[in-house]
Structure formats: structure tokens, C-alpha cells
Amino acid sequence: MTATDTAQVTPGGDAPPTRLTPRLKLVLVILLAAQFMLAVDFSILNVALPVIGEGLGFELSDLQWIATSFALCAAGFTLLFGRIADLFGRRRLFLGGLVVLGAASLLGGLATSPELLVVARVFQGLATAAVTPAGLSLLTTSFPEGPLREKALGLNGALMSAGFTTGAVLGGILTDLLSWRWAFFINVPVALLVLVAAVVVIKESRPDERPKLDxxxxxxxxxxxxxxxxxxxxxxxxxxxxxxxxxxxxxxxxxxxxxxxxxxxxxxxxxxxxxxxRRTVAWGNIAGLIAFLTETSLVFLMTLYLQKVLGLSPLAAGLSFGVLGIGTVVGGTIAPRVIGRIGTRSTLILGGVVQTVATAALIGLGDDRSWMWLLLIGTFVGGVGNMLVIVGFMVTATTGLPDHEQGLATGLATMTQQVGITMGTPIMSAVATAAITGAGAAGVLGGLKVAIAVNAAIVLAGTLAAALFLRKPAPATTPASM
Incomplete structure (x- = not known):
């Protein structure tokens, strides 16, 4: 048992709470704000990359390192930091990661050379690898397994997915109206506010015995x-x-x-x-990997469609994903209730089916702007389905484990998320590139349709795997309202 205010045990052996106390609400707000900020960081620079390259003198072939240096550290170190959080204190690692994130963001905004910017991105990635699993393990140990945890993870999943979309929109707005440097600077006050609030509200969580690090x-x-x-x-x-x-x-x-x-x-x-x-851990993470891989790479494919086929500006393309963001928020909001009624396994399957159908519908996109309605409806519905899968994955992958293994479980889940986000774009880019038949809009559209079909097939395969290999859990109780 960890020495923390986890809401897992109440005096006298009473049942765990089913409603949020004022303090738990503050904990939830702080942890969600941190996760949202980290999600925004994944995509906020995508639209600004060409401008950054011109401003700092990046060679075109080296621009990828702005994203790659971040992704390498965010994905590569997250499992290690998740375990370190279990061993040495989740709050301590969470706070330390926020300090590094704020400092690295300031360094990135002030960077005067490509090398300095890449160093800043490396430290942003390391901070993400520390804060994300530490924050998630604080979340899962602060809320009892059941309705409250499902709701907390639902909100977390919705905000993380919405943050990915928000980053694309915000990056375009900041770059157009101010400067790409504000894509870094905006993290500094947010990290500082979350840090100060976390010091006051969040209590330390660490195991009673500290085993050696493997x-x-x-x-x-x-x-x-x-x-x-x-x-x-x-x-x-x-x-x-x-x-x-x-x-x-x-x-x-x-x-x-x-x-x-x-x-x-x-x-x-x-x-x-x-x-x-454990089947819940193994197959839950596989479902999560597919969910993150497919939806984030679909954003990449739709960005190409909007700019290369329809001729929209980067800012207009980014704003178009606001509908997807709304869909993810809706999906994350309703996911706990859906889980409460039909269980996590059925929620994973339902979300996968919805995402598959919505993604497959995008194969019908045409080469003029009159088809925007299909893109907006398809991405909205797909966002709802994707969030049902993501919340179902987080609940499944962290259920049935004791508190001292929650950092490990959330570290695995975070690694799954980071690797899925990182894998998706290269895979879909390679598929689309191989299928493009010409330099014009029609040729690009043909390649994109093949990649969209592959994307939908991967979602369907993941859905079938969840249906076949995840055991049907006991009926869940309907969660009370927050």
C-alpha cells in the first residue's frame, strides 16, 4: 500500500467514494491541465516547421529532427520514468518534469541556432516522458477503481486527444499572428501555474519499500x-x-x-x-496502440488532402480539425457512461466499429471543396469512436493492478500512446507515397484513399482482436454523476 491520499481506502473499510470531493476536483484539474499541455506540444510545431526552418537556417532535410528529437525521448524513456515514479515518488518526478519542461520551452523560444532548438526539443521530450506517466499514475491512485477512475480517465483521454488537435490549430494561429517562438513560450506560464498548484494540492505517492532499479x-x-x-x-x-x-x-x-x-x-x-x-494489460495496450496510430496518422492524411488536394492554407487546414477536436471531447465525455452501461470490452468494440465506419467513409472524398462536409462529419464521428477506444484502453490497461504497480501500468500505457503517435505518420506516409500515381491533385488523392483504406483496415483488425482476446468482464455499475 502506498503512503498517499489515494481515495482507495476509507476509514472503517467503507466503500470508496463515488463522488468527487473539492480536493479531488482540484487534483483532477491540475493533472488534466498538465496532460493537455503535453498533448498540445506533440503537434503545435507541425504547421510552423517551414517558418522555423527559414528563421533558424535549418536545411530542409533536417527539419524532421525538430519533431523526431522530441518523439525519440518522449517514447524511449517513458517506461523507465514510469517505473522511477513508482520507486522514488510520483509527485517528485511530476514536479521535476514540469520544471524541466518550462525551462526547455523557454530555451526553445529563445533559440538562435538549429542545434539549440533541437536540444530544447530533446529536453521537452524527456520532460514529457517523466510528467505523463507520473501524472497518470497520480490520477489512477487518486481515484478508486470504478466509476470515478473511469470518469477521470475519460476526461484525461478527451483532453489529450483534443490537445493534439488544439496544438495544430494553436500553432497556426501563433505563427501567423505573433511568431513561432510563442509555440514554446506559451508553455512557460502554464507549467509554472501547474507547478505551484501541484506543490500545494498533490501529496506524495511512493511505495513503502524501495526495490533496486532494474x-x-x-x-x-x-x-x-x-x-x-x-x-x-x-x-x-x-x-x-x-x-x-x-x-x-x-x-x-x-x-x-x-x-x-x-x-x-x-x-x-x-x-x-x-x-x-495479463490479458487486460496486453490487449488493452494493443487496442490503445492502434487507436493512437490510426487517428493521429489520419490527421496527417487529412492535412495533405486539405492542402495538396483542396489547396487550403496551413491555418485553414488546422482550423478544420476543430470539428475533430469537438468529437474527441464528446467521446471522452460520454465514454465513462458507456463503460458503466456496457463494460470496457464492449466499449472498445463499439468505439472501434464507429471509428472504422467513419474512416472508411472518407474514401469517398472528392477533389473539390464541396466534399468538406464529408470530411467534417467523418472526422467528428471518428473522433467520438476513437475516444471510446482510448478511454476503454486506459481503463482496461490499468484495472486490477495494485497501487505500487500503477506507475508501471501507466508507463506502459503512456509508452503505447507515444509509440502509436510516432508510428502512425511514417506508416501512413509510406503507404500514401507508394500509392500516389501522379504529381497532380488527382494522383495525390488516389494515394491518400489507399492510405485511408489501410487506416480503416487497421482499426477493424484491432477491434476484432479486442472482441476475440479480451475476456468479457463482470457487469459494471452505472457511474454516478460528478
């Missing part, structure tokens, strides 16, 4: 994830047959196999094999 496991899994993510980014940039992509992916797979072998024999493993063998 250093061989930490090194092998971190290097393995770094190699996989680097290989995926190289595949998206140079094609799946490029030597750099193939060698990196092969090295990553080998290192992850080494990690598995190490964990089987370690006395205090970074990831206990027993946890990985």
Missing part, C-alpha cells in the same frame, strides 16, 4: 524503443527499404527481445512478466 532492463528497453522509433521516422522520411530504417528497426526488435529475456530472470524486474501476461 538497470539492465532499463537500458535494453530504452535503447530498444529509441531504435524502433528512430527506424520508423527514417522509414517515413526515406522509405521502408532504406538501410537506416531497416537496421534501426532490426536493432530495436533485438534489444526488446533482450529486454524480455532480462525481465524473466531479474529479481526486481522493470516490467514483471506477470503484468505483461
Amino acid at each position: 538497470l539492465p532492463g532499463a537500458v535494453s528497453v530504452t535503447l530498444g524503443l529509441l531504435a524502433v522509433v528512430f527506424g520508423l521516422t527514417q522509414a517515413g522520411e526515406h522509405g521502408w527499404g532504406s538501410p537506416a530504417a531497416l537496421l534501426s528497426l532490426a536493432a530495436g526488435v533485438l534489444l526488446l527481445l533482450v529486454f524480455y529475456a532480462v525481465e524473466r530472470k531479474a529479481k526486481a524486474p522493470l516490467v514483471p512478466i506477470g503484468v505483461l501476461s
Whole structure:
């Protein structure tokens, strides 16, 4: 049992609370604000990349490192930091990560050279890898398993997905009206406010006994994830047959196999094999990986459609995703009630079916702006379905584990999220590029339709896997209103 105000146990053995207390509401607001800020960081620079390149003298071929340096660290170190949060204190890591994030954002906004900007992005990625699992584990240990946790995770999922969309819109607005530097500066006051509030409201959470850190496991899994993510980014940039992509992916797979072998024999493993063998953890994370991979890469495909086929400006394209953002908020808001009525497994399946149908409908997009209605409806409905899957994934992947393993569970879930976001664009970019039949709008549209079809097929495959391999849980109780 952790020494924290977790709301898991009440005096006299009473049932855990089903409504939020004022203090728990403050905890929820602080943790959600941090997660939303981190989600915005994933996409806020996408629209601004060409402007940043011109302003700092980036070579066109080097622009990818602004995103890649962030993604490598965010995905590669998140499992390690999730375990460190369990061992040394979730609040401590959460606060430390916020300090690093604020400092790195200030450095990025003041950067005068490409090298300095990439360094800032590296530290932003490391801060994300620390704050995200620490924040999620604070969230899951602060709210009892059941209706309250489902609602908290639902809001968290909605805001994270909405943050990804908001980043694209906000990046365009800040770049057009002020400067790309404000895409960095905006983090500084937000991080400071969250930091001050967290110091006052959030209590420390750490285990009673502190086992040794599994250093061989930490090194092998971190290097393995770094190699996989680097290989995926190289595949998206140079094609799946490029030597750099193939060698990196092969090295990553080998290192992850080494990690598995190490964990089987370690006395205090970074990831206990027993946890990985749980169907809820394994298949819940697979569902989450597919959800993040498909929806974020669909944003990339629709960005190409809006700009390369319909000829919209980057700002107009970014604003078009506001409808998707609304869909994710709606999905995240209703997901806890849906889970309460039909259970997590059925929610995963329902969300996957809705996302599959909405994505497949986008194959019908045409080459003029009269088809915007289909894009807006398809992305809205797909956003609702995607959030049902994401919230179902978070609840499934963190259910049935004791408090001292929540940092591990949320670290795995966070890693799944980061890797899914990172994998999606390279995969869909490679599919679309291979299928493009000409330089004109019609040729680009043909390639995009093939990629959209592949995207929908991946969602369907994930939905079928959840239906087949996730055991049907006991009926859930209907959550009370917040």
C-alpha cells in the first residue's frame, strides 16, 4: 500500500467514494491541465516547421529532427520514468518534469541556432516522458477503481486527444499572428501555474519499500524503443527499404527481445512478466496502440488532402480539425457512461466499429471543396469512436493492478500512446507515397484513399482482436454523476 491520499481506502473499510470531493476536483484539474499541455506540444510545431526552418537556417532535410528529437525521448524513456515514479515518488518526478519542461520551452523560444532548438526539443521530450506517466499514475491512485477512475480517465483521454488537435490549430494561429517562438513560450506560464498548484494540492505517492532499479532492463528497453522509433521516422522520411530504417528497426526488435529475456530472470524486474501476461494489460495496450496510430496518422492524411488536394492554407487546414477536436471531447465525455452501461470490452468494440465506419467513409472524398462536409462529419464521428477506444484502453490497461504497480501500468500505457503517435505518420506516409500515381491533385488523392483504406483496415483488425482476446468482464455499475 502506498503512503498517499489515494481515495482507495476509507476509514472503517467503507466503500470508496463515488463522488468527487473539492480536493479531488482540484487534483483532477491540475493533472488534466498538465496532460493537455503535453498533448498540445506533440503537434503545435507541425504547421510552423517551414517558418522555423527559414528563421533558424535549418536545411530542409533536417527539419524532421525538430519533431523526431522530441518523439525519440518522449517514447524511449517513458517506461523507465514510469517505473522511477513508482520507486522514488510520483509527485517528485511530476514536479521535476514540469520544471524541466518550462525551462526547455523557454530555451526553445529563445533559440538562435538549429542545434539549440533541437536540444530544447530533446529536453521537452524527456520532460514529457517523466510528467505523463507520473501524472497518470497520480490520477489512477487518486481515484478508486470504478466509476470515478473511469470518469477521470475519460476526461484525461478527451483532453489529450483534443490537445493534439488544439496544438495544430494553436500553432497556426501563433505563427501567423505573433511568431513561432510563442509555440514554446506559451508553455512557460502554464507549467509554472501547474507547478505551484501541484506543490500545494498533490501529496506524495511512493511505495513503502524501495526495490533496486532494474538497470539492465532499463537500458535494453530504452535503447530498444529509441531504435524502433528512430527506424520508423527514417522509414517515413526515406522509405521502408532504406538501410537506416531497416537496421534501426532490426536493432530495436533485438534489444526488446533482450529486454524480455532480462525481465524473466531479474529479481526486481522493470516490467514483471506477470503484468505483461495479463490479458487486460496486453490487449488493452494493443487496442490503445492502434487507436493512437490510426487517428493521429489520419490527421496527417487529412492535412495533405486539405492542402495538396483542396489547396487550403496551413491555418485553414488546422482550423478544420476543430470539428475533430469537438468529437474527441464528446467521446471522452460520454465514454465513462458507456463503460458503466456496457463494460470496457464492449466499449472498445463499439468505439472501434464507429471509428472504422467513419474512416472508411472518407474514401469517398472528392477533389473539390464541396466534399468538406464529408470530411467534417467523418472526422467528428471518428473522433467520438476513437475516444471510446482510448478511454476503454486506459481503463482496461490499468484495472486490477495494485497501487505500487500503477506507475508501471501507466508507463506502459503512456509508452503505447507515444509509440502509436510516432508510428502512425511514417506508416501512413509510406503507404500514401507508394500509392500516389501522379504529381497532380488527382494522383495525390488516389494515394491518400489507399492510405485511408489501410487506416480503416487497421482499426477493424484491432477491434476484432479486442472482441476475440479480451475476456468479457463482470457487469459494471452505472457511474454516478460528478
